[in-house]
Amino acid sequence: MTSSVTPSRSPSICARIGAFFLSAGAIASAISAHAADESDRIMVQFAPDAAHYHSSPDYAKSSSWLVGAEYQRRDRFLAGYAYFNNSFGQKSHYVYGGRTWTLGVEGTSHWYLKLTGGVIVGYREPYEDKIPFNHNGIAPGIVAGIGYHFDRFNAQLNALGGSGVMFTFGYDIFR
Numbered sequence: 485m486t487s488s489v490t491p492s493r494s495p496s497i498c499a500r501i502g503a504f505f506l507s508a509g510a511i512a513s514a515i516s517a518h519a520a521d522e523s524d525r526i527m528v529q530f531a532p533d534a535a536h537y538h539s540s541p542d543y544a545k546s547s548s549w550l551v552g553a554e555y556q557r558r559d560r561f562l563a564g565y566a567y568f569n570n571s572f573g574q575k576s577h578y579v580y581g582g583r584t585w586t587l588g589v590e591g592t593s594h595w596y597l598k599l600t601g602g603v604i605v606g607y608r609e610p611y612e613d614k615i616p617f618n619h620n621g622i623a624p625g626i627v628a629g630i631g632y633h634f635d636r637f638n639a640q641l642n643a644l645g646g647s648g649v650m651f652t653f654g655y656d657i658f659r
Contacts, residue, residue, distance in 0.1 A: 524659075525659040526555050526556075527654045529551070529566070531549060531653070532547065533547040536571065544572050547569070550566050551567055552568075552652075562581065562582050562598075564582075570606060571647070576606025576607065578625055580601060582600030583599060584596045594634055597630055598640065599626070603623070604625040607623060639652070640652045
């Protein structure tokens with residue numbers, strides 16, 4: 485007699501998949517609504533590692549990297565998605581919205597501030613308590629940064645709460 489076992493899907497996986505597709509749809513609609521505006525831009529970004537304020541034996545031996553894409557409108561409001569390896573070696577996602585502000589005189593300064601907020605997905609057992617308000621691997625996130633852009637390139641220093649900082653490098657693929 486053979487038995488057929490149907491794998492069950494955990495609610496946290498379904499919630500993650502739903503959050504990803506909901507966020508991806510929101511980003512796609514924002515991009516398509518403003519794609520004709522020449523001053524809008526789409527940027528790809530990369531971070532090779534993160535620097536922590538304090539070391540921990542829980543941190544994974546592999547580095548914390550990030551790849552992502554961001555759409556920024558002419559009025560400096562933005563939406564983005566980042567896929568990253570968190571400090572504990574878990575693949576994670578950050579879907580966000582936010583805004584940038586120029587430091588100094590608009591049009592002459594290359595420095596800016598950025599503030600984003602969104603949903604972080606991927607901090608699971610046994611590290612679910614390492615990020616505030618985490619429930620089933622889903623938590624709110626806020627990232628503040630300071631950046632410098634020149635032509636189509638940029639570099640940012642982003643604060644990762646009380647844990648550390650991450651340097652990201654970006655390139656505007658459409659502008």
